[in-house]
Amino acid sequence: AQTVTQSQPEMSVQEAETVTLSCTYDTSENNYYLFWYKQPPSRQMILVIRQEAYKQQNATENRFSVNFQKAAKSFSLKISDSQLGDTAMYFCAFMNSNFGNEKLTFGTGTRLTIIP
Amino acid sequence: GAVVSQHPSWVICKSGTSVKIECRSLDFQATTMFWYRQFPKQSLMLMATSNEGSKATYEQGVEKDKFLINHASLTLSTLTVTSAHPEDSSFYICSARDPRTWRPQHFGDGTRLSIL
Numbered sequence: 001a002q003t004v005t006q007s008q009p010e011m012s013v014q015e016a017e018t019v020t021l022s023c024t025y026d027t028s029e030n031n032y033y034l035f036w037y038k039q040p041p042s043r044q045m046i047l048v049i050r051q052e053a054y055k056q057q058n059a060t061e062n063r064f065s066v067n068f069q070k071a072a073k074s075f076s077l078k079i080s081d082s083q084l085g086d087t088a089m090y091f092c093a094f095m096n097s098n099f100g101n102e103k104l105t106f107g108t109g110t111r112l113t114i115i116p
Numbered sequence: 117g118a119v120v121s122q123h124p125s126w127v128i129c130k131s132g133t134s135v136k137i138e139c140r141s142l143d144f145q146a147t148t149m150f151w152y153r154q155f156p157k158q159s160l161m162l163m164a165t166s167n168e169g170s171k172a173t174y175e176q177g178v179e180k181d182k183f184l185i186n187h188a189s190l191t192l193s194t195l196t197v198t199s200a201h202p203e204d205s206s207f208y209i210c211s212a213r214d215p216r217t218w219r220p221q222h223f224g225d226g227t228r229l230s231i232l
Contacts, residue, residue, distance in 0.1 A: 033220060043207060045160075045223035091159060095220050102213055102220060103150060106159045 122224025
């Protein structure tokens with residue numbers, strides 16, 4: 001079974017600064033997907049960014065980027081120029097790439113607060 | 117884009133009653149839907165995988181007779197909490213896989229269940 005670990009329960013940063021959220025995972029699979037989800041106070045789950053394990057290039061989405069280290073099984077999220085709207089819970093998630101086994105395994109989450 | 121609708125968003129009921137939560141994929145056919153439970157300030161825990169036309173697959177530790185799942189059509193899955201008790205109070209979220217896209221799952225907005 002896969003496990004996902006987020007070691008930072010809470011983080012806070014000043015507006016406009018850069019923050020990095022950590023995530024490690026454990027799996028015996030070679031092909032899989034990794035995701036970062038954002039859950040604001042409204043509790044809606046919002047996909048922030050994804051990474052395919054077979055791709056060496058780190059994914060980027062505007063102010064969001066990841067540092068994917070496959071050998072170390074590490075998948076951190078960097079938020080640049082942080083904004084007040086970035087305040088939310090952030091969950092790292094793992095998904096096996098095998099068709100028919102697409103359930104997501106979530107980490108425990110990091111509560112991020114952007115300070116004005 | 118693809119949307120998953122979950123209803124109701126909030127329900128309060130007396131202990132001993134049964135509560136049904138609906139999850140609909142609005143513009144795509146979802147052969148697979150997922151049901152999660154989230155306690156306050158915690159992560160999402162997968163309860164079961166709902167498969168259209170067949171029995172749901174429950175995660176270890178989830179009571180099948182307590183949480184009845186029906187996936188009778190390609191756009192609707194229901195979760196019924198039977199004989200609900202205060203310990204069943206939680207936030208329940210459904211998601212659905214759109215086979216037309218790379219996105220792993222589209223999430224509903226969740227249902228806040230409070231048992232008095």
